[in-house]
Amino acid sequence: MNREQYIAGDWGTSRLRLSLCRDGKVIETRHGPGIGALRGPAAEALRPLIAGWREDLGPLPLLLCGMAGSRNGWRETPYLPCPADLRALGEAALRFEADGAPVAIAPGFSCRSRLGSPEAMRGEETQIAGALALHPGLRTGNHLICLPGTHTKWSWLQDGHVQDFVTALTGELFALLRDGSTLMRATRADDESQSPASTSGDARDGFERGLDAAATLGTASLLHALFPVRSRQLLDRSSRVWALSYLSGLMIGSDVRGALPLFGARAQVVVIGDVTLNELYTQALGREGSAACCLDGEQCALAGLRTLWRP
Numbered sequence: 118m119n120r121e122q123y124i125a126g127d128w129g130t131s132r133l134r135l136s137l138c139r140d141g142k143v144i145e146t147r148h149g150p151g152i153g154a155l156r157g158p159a160a161e162a163l164r165p166l167i168a169g170w171r172e173d174l175g176p177l178p179l180l181l182c183g184m185a186g187s188r189n190g191w192r193e194t195p196y197l198p199c200p201a202d203l204r205a206l207g208e209a210a211l212r213f214e215a216d217g218a219p220v221a222i223a224p225g226f227s228c229r230s231r232l233g234s235p236e237a238m239r240g241e242e243t244q245i246a247g248a249l250a251l252h253p254g255l256r257t258g259n260h261l262i263c264l265p266g267t268h269t270k271w272s273w274l275q276d277g278h279v280q281d282f283v284t285a286l287t288g289e290l291f292a293l294l295r296d297g298s299t300l301m302r303a304t305r306a307d308d309e310s311q312s313p314a315s316t317s318g319d320a321r322d323g324f325e326r327g328l329d330a331a332a333t334l335g336t337a338s339l340l341h342a343l344f345p346v347r348s349r350q351l352l353d354r355s356s357r358v359w360a361l362s363y364l365s366g367l368m369i370g371s372d373v374r375g376a377l378p379l380f381g382a383r384a385q386v387v388v389i390g391d392v393t394l395n396e397l398y399t400q401a402l403g404r405e406g407s408a409a410c411c412l413d414g415e416q417c418a419l420a421g422l423r424t425l426w427r428p
């Protein structure tokens with residue numbers, strides 16, 4: 118077995134991203150179905166995706182995080198209860214052999230949140246571990262970590278230990294409202310003919326107005342602020358692009374305004390995600406007086422998975 122090469126995989130509910138790595142550097146990346154889309158055993162879905170690599174390089178170590186370790190994944194991997202030492206991630210990984218290759222699946226984390234509810238994460242803990250590997254300054258002191266996405270995680274880090282976290286269904290709720298509610302069914306027929314410049318301007322203005330709406334809710338709740346996504350299209354003749362961005366700003370702004378008080382005012386929040394979401398959360402955090410230190414989510418996941426490898 119070539120111990121200088123391995124396969125790192127982030128296997129979520131909606132997609133699988135596999136990377137052939139050598140000395141921590143990505144040589145090639147392939148994509149496959151998420152755990153939620155599988156109709157058969159996970160091993161069978163994985164096998165054809167890595168077959169070419171196996172033919173050329175032999176059975177390489179396979180490192181996985183995310184829903185691969187869930188009840189519906191490949192093999193269930195127990196959660197580590199918080200406070201959890203991120204250095205123990207590799208020690209708690211589930212290890213076995215498949216098709217002649219060593220496999221390691223990262224454990225998830227669980228906790229009781231500051232709202233008193235049970236919480237669980239799978240995949241984000243590996244991104245946080247990778248952030249600490251790439252940025253040693255995060256290993257000491259207190260840090261608030263935001264991992265935006267379908268289920269945004271807000272995690273409190275103290276001296277390299279995840280103390281607790283809370284989940285916001287920001288991305289999932291946005292998608293449900295966009296695709297399954299009446300909010301986006303008031304689009305004007307001429308929206309499709311708008312120029313890229315005008316739609317870009319609509320997107321910026323809509324998002325900023327959504328942040329404004331979230332900031333002025335006061336004692337009202339998010340429920341009281343959603344209908345204007347539709348009524349502004351009907352009565353103000355706002356475009357679909359504007360309305361979608363307004364909804365995004367409203368959701369992200371509400372997420373940020375709700376999460377920050379739970380962890381206390383922070384001068385800086387570490388945001389780990391893709392470039393687009395990082396930029397949107399940076400804007401929302403700035404409204405609340407917090408700076409954002411943005412890290413690439415894929416790079417952090419790969420660095421975290423590397424900590425599972427035992428050559």
